[in-house]
Amino acid sequence: MPIRPRRALRPAPRRALRQAPRRALRQAPRRVLAAGFVVATLLGLVCALIAVPGSASADRPGTGTAGPAEAPAVPPVRTTVGERVMQIVAHPDDDLFFMNPDTGQSVATGRSLTSVYLTAGESDGVNARRDDPRPPAADKAAYAEARQNGIRAAYAEMATGDRTSAWSRTAVPTAGGGTAELDVLRAEPQISLVWVQLREAGSINGDRPRSLHGLWDGRVDALSSQLASGAPVREDFAYTKRQVVDTIAGLLERFRPTFVRMQDPTPGRTAKGTYADHQDHLYGARFAQAALARYAQVPGHPRFGVQTYLGYFTGGLPRTLDPAGAEAKLRTLKTYAWMDGADHCGDPAGCGDRKVAARPAGHGWAQTVRYTRGDSTSWVQPGADGAAWAFSVLDRRLAVWHRAAADAAWTGPRLLSGGGIDSGVTSVRLPDGRIAVLGTRTTLGARAADYRRDVVLTVQRTPGGDFGPWVPLGTPERDDASGTSDISAPAAAVDTAGRLTVYLRDGGHRLSGRAELPGGGWGAWTPLGGSDLHGDPVVAADAAGRHTVFVSTPRSVVAWTRAAPDAFPSGPRPTGLPPTTLALSATADPGGDGVRLWYRAPVTGEVRSVHFGDPVLRGSGPRGLGFRGTAGTAAPVTSAVPSAGVAGFGPVSAAGDLLAVRSRTGTLATTPSVSEAASTPTVPGTRGPAWTESGFLFAGAPAGLTGGVTGGVAGGVAAIGLDGTLRWTPSAR
Numbered sequence: 207m208p209i210r211p212r213r214a215l216r217p218a219p220r221r222a223l224r225q226a227p228r229r230a231l232r233q234a235p236r237r238v239l240a241a242g243f244v245v246a247t248l249l250g251l252v253c254a255l256i257a258v259p260g261s262a263s264a265d266r267p268g269t270g271t272a273g274p275a276e277a278p279a280v281p282p283v284r285t286t287v288g289e290r291v292m293q294i295v296a297h298p299d300d301d302l303f304f305m306n307p308d309t310g311q312s313v314a315t316g317r318s319l320t321s322v323y324l325t326a327g328e329s330d331g332v333n334a335r336r337d338d339p340r341p342p343a344a345d346k347a348a349y350a351e352a353r354q355n356g357i358r359a360a361y362a363e364m365a366t367g368d369r370t371s372a373w374s375r376t377a378v379p380t381a382g383g384g385t386a387e388l389d390v391l392r393a394e395p396q397i398s399l400v401w402v403q404l405r406e407a408g409s410i411n412g413d414r415p416r417s418l419h420g421l422w423d424g425r426v427d428a429l430s431s432q433l434a435s436g437a438p439v440r441e442d443f444a445y446t447k448r449q450v451v452d453t454i455a456g457l458l459e460r461f462r463p464t465f466v467r468m469q470d471p472t473p474g475r476t477a478k479g480t481y482a483d484h485q486d487h488l489y490g491a492r493f494a495q496a497a498l499a500r501y502a503q504v505p506g507h508p509r510f511g512v513q514t515y516l517g518y519f520t521g522g523l524p525r526t527l528d529p530a531g532a533e534a535k536l537r538t539l540k541t542y543a544w545m546d547g548a549d550h551c552g553d554p555a556g557c558g559d560r561k562v563a564a565r566p567a568g569h570g571w572a573q574t575v576r577y578t579r580g581d582s583t584s585w586v587q588p589g590a591d592g593a594a595w596a597f598s599v600l601d602r603r604l605a606v607w608h609r610a611a612a613d614a615a616w617t618g619p620r621l622l623s624g625g626g627i628d629s630g631v632t633s634v635r636l637p638d639g640r641i642a643v644l645g646t647r648t649t650l651g652a653r654a655a656d657y658r659r660d661v662v663l664t665v666q667r668t669p670g671g672d673f674g675p676w677v678p679l680g681t682p683e684r685d686d687a688s689g690t691s692d693i694s695a696p697a698a699a700v701d702t703a704g705r706l707t708v709y710l711r712d713g714g715h716r717l718s719g720r721a722e723l724p725g726g727g728w729g730a731w732t733p734l735g736g737s738d739l740h741g742d743p744v745v746a747a748d749a750a751g752r753h754t755v756f757v758s759t760p761r762s763v764v765a766w767t768r769a770a771p772d773a774f775p776s777g778p779r780p781t782g783l784p785p786t787t788l789a790l791s792a793t794a795d796p797g798g799d800g801v802r803l804w805y806r807a808p809v810t811g812e813v814r815s816v817h818f819g820d821p822v823l824r825g826s827g828p829r830g831l832g833f834r835g836t837a838g839t840a841a842p843v844t845s846a847v848p849s850a851g852v853a854g855f856g857p858v859s860a861a862g863d864l865l866a867v868r869s870r871t872g873t874l875a876t877t878p879s880v881s882e883a884a885s886t887p888t889v890p891g892t893r894g895p896a897w898t899e900s901g902f903l904f905a906g907a908p909a910g911l912t913g914g915v916t917g918g919v920a921g922g923v924a925a926i927g928l929d930g931t932l933r934w935t936p937s938a939r
Contacts, residue, residue, distance in 0.1 A: 283320075283388070283461070284395040289903070289928035290318035290508070292463035294454065296418070296490035297327040297406065298353040299562060302360060302542055303571045304515045305467050306535050307527070311872035311903055312928075313364045318396045320461045321361075322454070324418065324490045325406035326350035326432040333556050335564035348555040351434035354401060355551045356542040356558030358389060363541050365394045370550050373399075377438040381456025384431065384443035400457055403439065404450070405432045410518075411480040418489040421447050423654045435555050454497035455504075462508055465905060465928040468494045470514045470578045471648075472659060474692030474713050481690070483517035488690065492657065496650055502601045502625065509600040509619070509930045511905045512629050514578045521570030523740060523760050524785040524808035526855035531870055536572040575855065576788070577906075579630035579646070579695040581742050583791040583859040585924075586909040587633050587641045589670055592920040594911055597643050599629050600930050604643060604664065606673070607932045612920030616932055624676045626650070628659065629906060630695040630742070637704045639669030644696045644708060647676070658683075659691040661708060661720075679708060682718040682731040689713030694742045701771035702751035709755050715739045717757060717766065719774050736764060736778045741788035748820060749798035756781075756803055758788040763803070765818075781842060783816065789857040789907070795819075803842075804858035806867070811854045813847035813867060849877075852897050861910030862921035863937035874900040874908055874925045876935055900935065903928050 291312045295301050301309050301321050312319045326346075333349045334341035362371035373389045380386050380402075387401040407417035415425040428444040445453065458466075471491035473483035481488060491514065501507060527535065543566045544558025551557040567573065586596045592612025598605045602625045607618035624647075631645035642665045649658050661679040666672065683689050694711035701707065705722040710731075712718050717734040736757060743757045753768040755775055763786060766777030786805040793802050795817060803816040819842070853870035860879065869875040877897045904925040912921050921937040 283390055283398050284318070286317040286396055288317060289315070289465060290461065290463045291320070291465045291467065291928060292458065292461055293319070293321045293467040294324070294490070294494040295321070295469060296324050296484065296486035298323050298357045299327070299539075299542060299559060300469060300487065300517075301467075302357075302535075302539055303568050304469065304517055304520065304575065306538060307531055307575065308467065308513075308872060308903075310364050310534065310538065313361070313394075313397065314871075315903065316394075316396065318461070318463075320398045320400060320457075320463070321357075322400045322402065322457055323357075324402045324404055324450075324454075324493070325486060326401070326403045326434060327353050327406055328432045329406065329408060329561070333560045335560055337564065338560070345435070345555075346432060347435040350403070350432060351436045351553065352544075352556035353559045354389075354434050354436075355553055355556065356544055356562075357399065359544075359551065359558060360538050360542040361397060361399065362391060362393075364538060365391060365397055369541055375438050377440070380453040381459075382445050382449035382451075382453030384445060384449070384453065385439045385441065386453070386457075387434075387437050387439050398461075401434070401437065401439075402453060403431050403433055403437065404429050404445065407484075407486050410484045414485070417485065418450075418493060419485045421445075421450065422489045422492060436553060450493050451496045451500060454494060455500040458497060458501040459504055459507070464508050464510050464930050466494075466498065466510055466512045468512065468514055470516055471495055472691045472693070473517060473519065473578075474690055474715075475688075482519050482692075487517045492650075495648060499602060499625065499650060502603075509605075509621075511598065511600055511926065511928070511930055512602075513580055513905060514629070516576040516578050518569070518571075520574050520576045521568060523574065523576065524787055525570070525573040526575055526787045526808065526811070527573050528809060528811055528853035528870055531853065532573045536567055539566045539568075539572055542566075577856070579628060579742060580906040581789045581857050582630055582632040582695060582697075583857050583861070583907050583909050584632045584634070585906075586861075586911045587635050588911060589641075590639065593670065594920065595633070595641055596909070596924050596932055597631050597633055598906070598926045598932075599627050599631060599645070601625075602627055604631065604645070604673075605930075609920075616934060618932065619930070622664070622673055627662070628695075632695065632697060634698050634700055634706070636665070636700055636706075640666040640671075642666075642698070642706060643673070644698050646693065646695060647678075648691075655686070657686045657691065659693055661693070661696050661710060663706075663708075679720055679728060680731065682710065682712045682733070697743045697745045697755065699745045699747050699753045701747075701753070701768075703771040705771060707753070707768075707774075709734075709743045709745055711739050711741070711743055711757060717743060717755070717778070721774065732774055734766060734774060734777070739764075741790065744790045744792040744803075746792035746794055746801040746803075748794055748801050750820070754792065754801050754818065756790050756792055758786055758790060758805075761785055763790070763805070781816070781818075783842075783844070786814075787811070787855055789855070791857045791860060791907075793860050802860070804860045806855065806858065811849070811852060811867075811870065813849040813852075813858050813865065815845045815847055815860070817843045817845070819843070849897065857907045859908040859910040859923060862912040862923070864910060864921070864923045864935065866908035866910060866923040866925070866935070868904075868907070869897070869899050871899065872903045874902065874904055874923070874933070874935070876900070876908075876923055878937075900925075900933070902933060904933065 328346035328350045331344035331346035359369035363369040389399040391397040407414040421429045430444040469487040469491040543562040594609040596607040604622040605619035626647045628646045633643045647662045662676045664673045692713035697709045707721040717736045739757045745755045755766040763783045764778035766775035768775035791804045800819040854868045856868040859866040864876045866876045875897045908925045923935045
């Protein structure tokens with residue numbers, strides 16, 4: 207349904223917009239304990255200053271920019287202690303369409319945020335709606351400048367409530383040998399923008415050798431710049447592939463982020479064989495991956511995490527944002543799109559992107575945001591006598607935290623050898639007490655054709671001991687060219703014989719599996735069917751050891767069941783469930799009767815629990831879990847967990863005594879897990895235990911822990927902050 211034009215929104219008072227979101231974050235109850243992290247750094251905003259050497263100020267006067275005649279000396283960029291976020295995108299507006307509200311939530315914290323735009327986004331140079339009867343003449347430099355003005359206005363409004371809040375614009379040398387523009391928001395100097403200003407492809411899928419795609423593949427030796435008309439950068443340049451990587455790596459060294467947001471480097475292909483996302487998004491992300499690999503080797507750099515975001519295709523999936531969140535996101539996009547046409551920037555190029563003004567919500571993008579991988583809630587595992595292990599990815603390596611006993615502090619992280627590990631690892635506990643960790647690994651290679659993603663596995667050598675080397679399990683994909691290495695994060699379960707089976711969504715949006723063989727080694731990847739699958743599969747085993755694998759589609763959830771260890775699961779079977787936001791989690795039923803699936807309802811973000819009971823325990827039906835449409839079995843029971851007002855998106859962590867989710871403000875929200883409430887159907891919106899927000903932003907998904915294997919209660923919820931530290935919320939009991 208097309209978006210109806212709306213009147214321009216009157217900005218709220220500057221102080222109110224500037225302080226309200228921060229108050230929500232800073233005044234939230236702080237019931238979390240950070241292992242190895244000084245509490246003062248969580249509450250303080252101790253700042254470090256990074257000088258900008260060799261810079262030159264822009265000479266264009268006008269509201270919102272700093273000109274040399276009127277402006278004071280350019281202030282240095284301010285970075286904060288603790289979390290420092292960098293966003294790397296291909297075009298101006300990719301951050302607003304595909305990363306917000308995360309972008310706005312980082313702005314609200316008052317901590318460092320730097321957005322890097324690799325291309326100028328010049329398109330055809332016409333800054334007009336398609337239906338404009340009198341569009342201006344094509345001017346790529348002016349259109350690039352107008353898009354910059356729109357981005358500056360959007361960030362200024364998010365940070366201060368005033369879209370005209372002034373920026374200092376300078377030219378800075380890059381590690382690639384060229385020059386970039388650095389903009390610093392004067393009122394909030396921890397917010398900065400970097401414009402690399404390379405040429406864009408000008409087509410989503412078209413053959414454009416002079417592009418990031420062509421440069422990555424080696425079809426051109428260098429890619430030239432496209433300078434904005436008002437840029438302080440005055441001399442054109444051209445970068446080789448290595449120089450682009452050098453430039454991004456140099457920016458990483460300059461701003462020293464602890465968390466990097468980027469676009470999806472493996473978005474897959476459509477049924478027609480075209481890219482499912484813009485080629486600039488895909489290859490810009492691969493350049494970012496190469497730069498991060500370089501940055502990870504820099505001595506003394508802070509450890510960093512990475513989150514990738516789904517692009518164009520997210521608009522065709524169920525909406526994840528509640529009405530208030532979607533409206534706030536749309537308001538920022540309207541500011542960028544210069545909806546009112548008022549000359550608030552004093553720039554003849556224009557104050558925003560009039561192409562976006564025709565459809566400021568994009569193709570449903572303003573109502574949603576979605577991560578690619580990183581949704582696992584199974585990255586914490588119990589050990590013996592209250593011990594526990596937690597796993598994440600920092601510096602593209604597996605990070606391991608350990609708690610030696612129920613009353614001990616968490617120690618870590620310890621980074622294991624072997625790089626290239628993607629965000630979103632999962633773990634399982636083996637029958638002998640050892641823990642296995644699975645994820646995917648990206649291989650960049652010397653040539654473009656060497657790029658690939660594979661499933662990898664590492665297992666403890668002994669219970670509670672060190673982990674062995676990574677074991678490659680390959681991929682069901684033929685090659686990168688055919689599907690852009692588009693595989694999900696893996697899910698895994700242990701059968702009654704103690705053998706692992708790994709499940710994966712492949713680039714054809716089907717389910718594949720690979721099983722450990724009785725005599726050792728692994729069988730081949732086996733197609734398990736399904737169609738139009740999205741997100742990451744999840745798997746749970748019931749009390750009898752039977753597996754159930756769940757995967758979302760845009761319309762429902764489908765399932766596979768496995769009753770014997772010597773066979774792959776059968777399916778897919780319909781569950782009859784309504785659409786979800788795709789991010790699932792699954793657990794064994796606490797009472798030993800089947801399994802539970804947890805998900806969140808589109809738009810509201812409310813928590814749902816679905817009980818798939820075992821008809822055998824009830825003395826009815828054939829052997830197997832109950833699914834809708836299966837003869838002789840009971841239908842699953844859906845419960846609405848009281849969660850009105852929490853909203854947010856992402857999976858539900860349901861292990862242990864706490865439920866945990868991402869709230870509408872991006873912070874961790876927890877509530878006591880009451881088994882009776884989960885077992886009895888309730889009405890959405892009914893009152894229940896209160897949800898408590900932590901006050902910190904976190905990466906990926908939370909993970910719960912039930913406690914020690916041999917006794918002692920040590921449950922709680924773990925989350926990884928954007929500063930790379932483990933935050934632990936103990937259960938009330």
